[in-house]
Amino acid sequence: MRGAFFSALLELAEKDERVNLVVGDLGFGVVEEFALRFPKRFLNAGVAEQNMTGIAAGMALSGKIVFTYSIANFPILRCLEQVRNDVCYHNANVKIVAVGGGLAYGALGATHHATEDLAILRSLPQMVVVAPGDPLEAEAATRAVAAHAGPCYLRLGRAGEAKVHRTQIDFVLGKAIEMHEGREATLISTGGMLGTAMQVADLLSDAGVHTRLLSMHTVRPLDTEAIESAVRETGAVFTLEEHSVVGGLGGAVAEFLAENWEAPVVFKRFGLPSEFSCFLGSQEYMRARHGLSAEAIALGIRAKMEKAQSLTAVAKV
Amino acid sequence: MTETSLRLGESAALARHIRVQTARMIHRAKSSHLGSSYSMADLLAVLYGRILRIDPKQPEAAERDRFVLSKGHACAALYAVLAERGFFPKEWLEDFYQDGARLAGHATHLGVPGVEVSTGSLGHGLPIACGMALAGKRDGCGYRVFAMLSDGECDEGSTWEAALFAGHHGLDNLIAIVDYNKIQSLGTVNEVLNLEPFAEKWRAFGWGVQEIDGHDFARIEQTLASVPVVANKPTCVVAHTVKGKGVSFMENKVLWHYRSPDREEMSKAMVELGAEE
Numbered sequence: 001m002r003g004a005f006f007s008a009l010l011e012l013a014e015k016d017e018r019v020n021l022v023v024g025d026l027g028f029g030v031v032e033e034f035a036l037r038f039p040k041r042f043l044n045a046g047v048a049e050q051n052m053t054g055i056a057a058g059m060a061l062s063g064k065i066v067f068t069y070s071i072a073n074f075p076i077l078r079c080l081e082q083v084r085n086d087v088c089y090h091n092a093n094v095k096i097v098a099v100g101g102g103l104a105y106g107a108l109g110a111t112h113h114a115t116e117d118l119a120i121l122r123s124l125p126q127m128v129v130v131a132p133g134d135p136l137e138a139e140a141a142t143r144a145v146a147a148h149a150g151p152c153y154l155r156l157g158r159a160g161e162a163k164v165h166r167t168q169i170d171f172v173l174g175k176a177i178e179m180h181e182g183r184e185a186t187l188i189s190t191g192g193m194l195g196t197a198m199q200v201a202d203l204l205s206d207a208g209v210h211t212r213l214l215s216m217h218t219v220r221p222l223d224t225e226a227i228e229s230a231v232r233e234t235g236a237v238f239t240l241e242e243h244s245v246v247g248g249l250g251g252a253v254a255e256f257l258a259e260n261w262e263a264p265v266v267f268k269r270f271g272l273p274s275e276f277s278c279f280l281g282s283q284e285y286m287r288a289r290h291g292l293s294a295e296a297i298a299l300g301i302r303a304k305m306e307k308a309q310s311l312t313a314v315a316k317v
Numbered sequence: 318m319t320e321t322s323l324r325l326g327e328s329a330a331l332a333r334h335i336r337v338q339t340a341r342m343i344h345r346a347k348s349s350h351l352g353s354s355y356s357m358a359d360l361l362a363v364l365y366g367r368i369l370r371i372d373p374k375q376p377e378a379a380e381r382d383r384f385v386l387s388k389g390h391a392c393a394a395l396y397a398v399l400a401e402r403g404f405f406p407k408e409w410l411e412d413f414y415q416d417g418a419r420l421a422g423h424a425t426h427l428g429v430p431g432v433e434v435s436t437g438s439l440g441h442g443l444p445i446a447c448g449m450a451l452a453g454k455r456d457g458c459g460y461r462v463f464a465m466l467s468d469g470e471c472d473e474g475s476t477w478e479a480a481l482f483a484g485h486h487g488l489d490n491l492i493a494i495v496d497y498n499k500i501q502s503l504g505t506v507n508e509v510l511n512l513e514p515f516a517e518k519w520r521a522f523g524w525g526v527q528e529i530d531g532h533d534f535a536r537i538e539q540t541l542a543s544v545p546v547v548a549n550k551p552t553c554v555v556a557h558t559v560k561g562k563g564v565s566f567m568e569n570k571v572l573w574h575y576r577s578p579d580r581e582e583m584s585k586a587m588v589e590l591g592a593e594e
Contacts, residue, residue: 048478055479
């Protein structure tokens with residue numbers, strides 16, 4: 001996703017001289033091309049994220065489209081009040097880009113696990129929160145956030161993920177992409193879990209549970225129409241994210257369903273427990289240790305659906 | 318920009334007007350920060366009367382000078398001078414900080430012409446001002462960016478991140494004015510977190526520094542009219558000021574960071590300022 005982001009950013013910068021890149025002294029080996037081609041629109045603000053974010057707001061208030069870039073929690077949590085007040089309150093045209101969303105830096109320890117970012121960022125007024133599912137979505141998302149006038153948060157995975165989409169995509173902020181048709185359950189995935197989600201949908205379909213898969217690349221604004229159709233047409237909704245189960249995609253969908261859907265819904269959030277991980281390791285290892293392998297998720301969905309069916313049967317008796 | 322500056326010698330009258338209006342606003346609203354407003358009133362009067370290239374009729378003109386009130390808690394004085402200069406109707410001052418008001422108790426840009434940036438949490442103004450100054454230089458625009466800081470907010474790390482940045486990048490279109498009244502929320506700066514040697518800190522961060530008496534109109538004007546004080550460097554004006562300046566019983570008192578004047582104190586203050594209550 002990182003490569004897709006930079007390739008789209010270079011194209012954007014070529015076409016629009018308002019585009020600036022401000023980094024927090026991170027991005028070795030990937031920011032150099034932008035710096036070389038657009039030296040007057042590149043800035044290394046140093047290891048100072050609060051200042052970086054304030055500067056970005058000041059530049060945006062002077063007519064620029066400013067991308068800030070760093071890893072994991074650094075461009076959002078270290079400077080959260082600058083994000084809230086300087087960027088969001090002023091509706092400044094700042095795009096915050098974090099590489100390493102979720103457990104991409106699993107082996108680096110909990111300081112580098114970005115596992116609450118979606119919850120925190122989606123609670124900020126004005127903020128658009130985007131977590132692309134694969135490199136194609138990352139590239140399209142980069143263009144989309146640049147075209148959106150106002151604050152955006154772009155949560156990227158790491159470098160070198162496989163493409164999940166097999167064809168060109170129609171990417172619109174706030175509109176989910178249907179990856180897989182199904183009538184018995186809906187799995188809604190955000191961010192880098194999309195590849196796993198495809199495997200889950202296949203496993204479930206093989207087991208006879210025809211599962212709709214939505215790539216919910218935009219967590220805010222949430223595509224509530226897609227969620228409504230999902231619950232109306234499939235009756236069971238499951239969310240999947242490499243993020244705490246508190247407040248992220250699962251939280252957003254739960255909030256919507258609890259207030260807007262009168263009939264009972266079979267629902268479960270798949271994500272990380274709200275605790276600091278006691279494991280260290282690669283992203284794949286970390287996902288598996290936290291129950292986010294395709295097999296574990298598919299089993300969890302089947303168990304939940306079977307339990308719901310048995311309860312319905314009991315109620316009928 | 319349309320030239321709407323005051324004539325030489327009129328800054329004192331504008332400063333007195335700021336103090337009178339600010340006291341009325343804070344008294345009516347039963348709000349705080351009169352002492353913080355008064356210590357910078359003379360600086361504001363010179364800025365808005367003599368220095369800033371601004372046009373109240375075009376508050377968002379691209380080439381305008383920017384003024385960032387980083388010490389957003391002292392916004393009553395800013396609103397008073399903006400209203401006096403015609404950025405918005407003076408009636409707006411009347412319900413400052415009250416139910417349904419346009420003007421909040423900390424500097425708010427939303428719907429308030431002339432307020433560049435909303436502040437209130439300290440340590441935010443200088444980084445934003447740096448971004449504006451950098452954008453101006455990159456675009457070849459001649460505007461200057463003035464940021465008014467409190468001494469207390471120089472406790473904030475973000476202020477020093479910005480100071481390091483501005484010095485490194487030689488932002489000579491950036492002017493930080495520190496309203497050094499030496500009293501912060503709970504005590505004197507010396508007691509809470511000593512800033513000295515203060516001017517030397519800014520110099521060490523790559524700034525041109527001028528220490529002045531922040532109540533000497535001629536000196537303020539002479540300094541602000543000759544920025545950058547050192548070529549190719551951002552300017553820091555360390556303005557030695559008196560908290561509550563202008564009303565004898567408020568001067569140099571921690572109490573007047575928060576106290577709102579009651580009716581009797583208002584009467585006394587207005588007499589000292591030569592105004593009707």
